[in-house]
Amino acid sequence: MDVNQQHIPEAGSQHVPEVSPGPVQDKPFPGAVHPTAGGGILVSKLDEVINWARSNSLWPLVFGTSCCAIEMMSTAAAKYDWSRFGFEVARATPRQADVIIIAGTIVNKMAPVLKRLYDQMADPKYVIAMGACATSGGPFFYNTYSVVKGADHVIPVDVYVAGCPPRPEALLHALIALQEKIRSGATREQIKTEMK
Amino acid sequence: MNKEELKVKIQELVPSAVFEEGPEWVTVVIDPAGWEGFARQVRFTAGLDFDYLFCVTGVDWKTHFTMVYHLSSTVHRQTLVVKAKLDHDDPVIGTVSGIWRTAEFHEREVYDLFGVRFTGHPDLRRIFMTDDWKGWPLRKDYEDPVNMIKL
Numbered sequence: 001m002d003v004n005q006q007h008i009p010e011a012g013s014q015h016v017p018e019v020s021p022g023p024v025q026d027k028p029f030p031g032a033v034h035p036t037a038g039g040g041i042l043v044s045k046l047d048e049v050i051n052w053a054r055s056n057s058l059w060p061l062v063f064g065t066s067c068c069a070i071e072m073m074s075t076a077a078a079k080y081d082w083s084r085f086g087f088e089v090a091r092a093t094p095r096q097a098d099v100i101i102i103a104g105t106i107v108n109k110m111a112p113v114l115k116r117l118y119d120q121m122a123d124p125k126y127v128i129a130m131g132a133c134a135t136s137g138g139p140f141f142y143n144t145y146s147v148v149k150g151a152d153h154v155i156p157v158d159v160y161v162a163g164c165p166p167r168p169e170a171l172l173h174a175l176i177a178l179q180e181k182i183r184s185g186a187t188r189e190q191i192k193t194e195m196k
Numbered sequence: 197m198n199k200e201e202l203k204v205k206i207q208e209l210v211p212s213a214v215f216e217e218g219p220e221w222v223t224v225v226i227d228p229a230g231w232e233g234f235a236r237q238v239r240f241t242a243g244l245d246f247d248y249l250f251c252v253t254g255v256d257w258k259t260h261f262t263m264v265y266h267l268s269s270t271v272h273r274q275t276l277v278v279k280a281k282l283d284h285d286d287p288v289i290g291t292v293s294g295i296w297r298t299a300e301f302h303e304r305e306v307y308d309l310f311g312v313r314f315t316g317h318p319d320l321r322r323i324f325m326t327d328d329w330k331g332w333p334l335r336k337d338y339e340d341p342v343n344m345i346k347l
Binding site: 108109141142143144145146149 | 326333338340343344345346347
């Protein structure tokens with residue numbers, strides 16, 4: 001086929017499919033901005049603004065015990081990059097972390113360590129149980145003397161991710177789900193505070 | 197030297213050794229009573245020089261135990277597998293931590309999980325489980341009603 005005779009469609013004649021608003025597209029800043037001369041006035045509920053700010057800047061704690069840690073590292077790396085969503089710095093110290101992603105098997109010897117790390121985190125803190133082992137003991141549910149059958153025997157969990165290991169996209173989905181939970185006030189942290 | 201020559205040499209050292217057919221390496225089955233002497237010979241004989249013990253394994257067949265030692269020679273680049281059959285009720289074998297220092301930790305692991313006693317070991321105690329754990333977890337007849345859910 002001769003290059004000079006390629007058919008170039010006219011502008012406006014091609015059908016561009018509509019992009020449906022997904023979780024990333026419809027995250028508008030909560031509140032209404034009223035433009036006035038010399039700037040604008042933002043009218044909003046304080047809770048919503050705080051939740052919006054918290055959800056967009058969750059710093060995870062470096063906590064990988066087992067194979068899920070490799071998928072977590074892969075989510076943090078260049079191809080699936082979780083810092084697009086605000087998880088910019090993964091803190092090694094629990095004092096500066098917001099969310100703990102339990103990536104891996106929790107054994108009986110590790111359980112008090114996990115509890116101590118969770119206690120050292122400052123409020124508000126959130127927990128994601130990544131993978132089958134952290135959800136329920138996973139492949140080690142039967143016939144083992146040493147695995148805790150689910151990280152929620154040790155600390156309260158907000159989001160569970162299924163998979164062995166879950167793909168990086170699945171972990172990203174869980175992180176976005178956590179962000180939506182925070183924004184709507186449905187995490188354990190927020191319910192506990194409300195009920196006080 | 198290739199596998200055949202190695203077999204001949206081992207046969208000279210220990211006439212009562214039996215050779216198993218392994219997929220890759222020369223495998224010899226010996227009597228546990230003669231393990232320490234055999235280990236010393238295999239380590240120090242010129243021409244054999246097996247100076248790298250890279251794996252110590254315990255196997256629980258329900259009627260007996262087997263100890264499996266994987267030896268390698270960094271000088272001649274050959275590998276030897278040694279198996280020894282132990283009694284199920286009282287598994288005892290001599291230690292080789294004086295010959296290969298790494299056996300100190302490997303034998304502690306086999307002791308911790310199977311209950312095999314190593315005579316002459318400088319520091320035989322548990323390494324994975326907590327010090328007051330009762331029982332030998334990797335035995336086939338191990339029961340743990342608190343933690344284990346049976347399938």
